[in-house]
Amino acid sequence: MAQSPDPEAGGGTSLYVHVPFCVVKCGYCDFNSYVVEDRTVHDRFLDALDRELAEVWRGRPVTVFLGGGTPSLLDAERFARLFVVLAKHVDLHACAEVSMEANPESLTVEKARIARAAGVNRASIGVQSFDAAQLRFLDRAHTAEGAERAFAALREAGFENISLDLMFGIPGEMPELWTADLERALTLGPDHLSCYNLTFEPGTRLTHAMQQGRVVPNDEERDRLMFLHTRERLAAAGFVAYEVSNFAGRGGPCRHNDHYWLQGDYVGVGPGASSHRAGVRTTNLKTVDSWARAALDGLPCAASAETLHPAQRAGEALWLGIRRADGVDLARVEARLDWPVRAHFAATIDRQVQAGMIMRVGDRVRLTQAGLLLADRVGSDYLQ
Ligand SMILES: C[S@@+](CC[C@H](N)C(=O)[O-])C[C@H]1O[C@@H](n2cnc3c(N)ncnc32)[C@H](O)[C@@H]1O
Ligand code: SF4
Structure with a gap:
């Protein structure tokens, strides 16, 4: 029961690199990310990443995904060092897909060029909305124009595969507003779109506000109409809905996420990152400090390891895979x-x-x- 290289027949292991820093912690977000301005902590993160990669990574990944948190938050010098560290362990140029998440407020042409030269060939911008009030509601640190500037910066740096993350179902949002967001996104000419229905994640500030009655979730029927409109409009624009929330344009599907939905093996590095290889799941220490300390002391970064029962593994294959078209x-x-x-x-x-x-x-x-x-x-x- 241990072997399982299939996805889908190519086999192989993907690599996820978690950069856990953000400019602000958005109220809806339960990802493992922290507002840390002290750049010595960023340096420590990079030192620890180098050590962890040396311990856990061997060979050529199917795909690489730099996510977060906000990889683009690192200043240009440290951002360049991130790729120097990665290049010591992984030949990014030999990889079919190297994706990076970026936020509008911190992505510059300089950083886009650094990433592109290092072998990143796909970028995903966290836009969420182009509406000022919605961006404020979501605690986002950027403006609509900032998102457009980030897109232009990526194109200027030579990125041919750019995705935008958008969100609908924001409390109070009417379908017209979502339609306008979608149209403004299409005007940019993205190569891929991710359109997520906002979810109330346990433990977030947004969920707390809902529990106190300060925020009322959007009407389900309204969200349903926005979801259906998204599919119709994006199909008309030539996008393929290859997963519930993901639409492939010229750039094709995100191969990294597809590998994950097909239950391919992956190794995650960075605070809180999880890995899954041949039915064994490990999860790293969650805080930057505890994770970095372990890595720099030459200790395992994993806080837990679980050998999945065959039924659990099969159930997860269905849970992940059923979302694919x-x-x-x-x-x-x-x-x-x-x-x-x-x-x-x-x-x-x-x-x-x-x-x-x-x-x-x-x-x-x-x-x-x-x-x-x-x-x-x-x-x-x-x-x-
Ligand atoms: C965790 S973020 C990381 C990338 C980057 N920091 C950003 O904000 O775009 C990845 C994407 O997840 C989506 N996301 C996060 N929390 C969500 C939630 N509660 N409901 C729906 N989408 C969410 C957002 O669209 C976001 O762009
Ligand atoms: S949505 Fe992105 S920017 Fe906002 S807290 Fe989560 S990871 Fe950070």
Whole structure:
């Protein structure tokens, strides 16, 4: 049950690099990120990253993803050092896809050039909205014009594959506002779009405000209309909805995320990053300080390791894969995991087919139009 290199037949391991710093902590965000202005902490992060990579990374990754947090927050000198550190351990130029997340307030042409020269060939800008009031509500540190400047900076530096992250379903948002956001995003000519329905994550300031009645979630029906409009409008603009929230234009799908949704092996480095290799999941120490201390002392950065039960692994394959437009090839997962996936989940699959949430096409299961709207709920049924 240990071996599982398939996704989808290419096998291999991807690398995720977590840069845990942000200019502000957005009220809706539960990612492992911190507002740290002290640049000696950034230096310590880079020193520790070097040590962790030396310990845990070998060979050539299928894809690399620099995420966060905000990789572009590092000042130009430290940003350049990030790539010097990475280049010691990974040949980025030999990699099919090297993605980087960037925020408008900190991305400059200089940094975009540094990243491009180092081998980054795909960038994703956290735009969220072009509306000033919405950006304020979300605690974002940038303006609409700032997002447009960041896009232009990436193009100027030679990026041919740029994605934009947008959010809809922000409390009080009317469909017209979302339509305007989407149109302004399309005007830029992005190569990929991620459109997320805002979620209330446990423990965030936004959720706290909702619990106190200071913020009222958007009407579900309104969110549903915005979701459907997104799919129709982006299809008309030539984008392929290859995952519930992700739309491929000229740049094609994000190969890193696709590898992840196909349950490919990956190694995550940085504070709180998790790794998954052949059914074993490890998760790093969460705070910058505890993680860096371990790395610099030559100790393991992982705080926990879990060997997944075959049923858990198969359930996660469905939970992740059902979000893809292609759905899940059950026979393939069964062969990869050497586990009777179809028999084990027969009752759940039948129930979801009966409820009109998924459809079966040969050995594949995929979401129906009704299921798309409830993808999280459909997927989580396999985690029980
Ligand atoms: C965690 S951020 C990291 C990248 C970068 N710092 C940024 O803010 O864009 C990645 C993306 O996740 C999305 N995101 C984060 N929290 C979310 C939430 N509660 N609901 C929906 N989308 C969320 C945002 O669109 C964001 O661009
Ligand atoms: S959404 Fe991005 S910028 Fe905002 S706190 Fe999360 S990681 Fe940082």
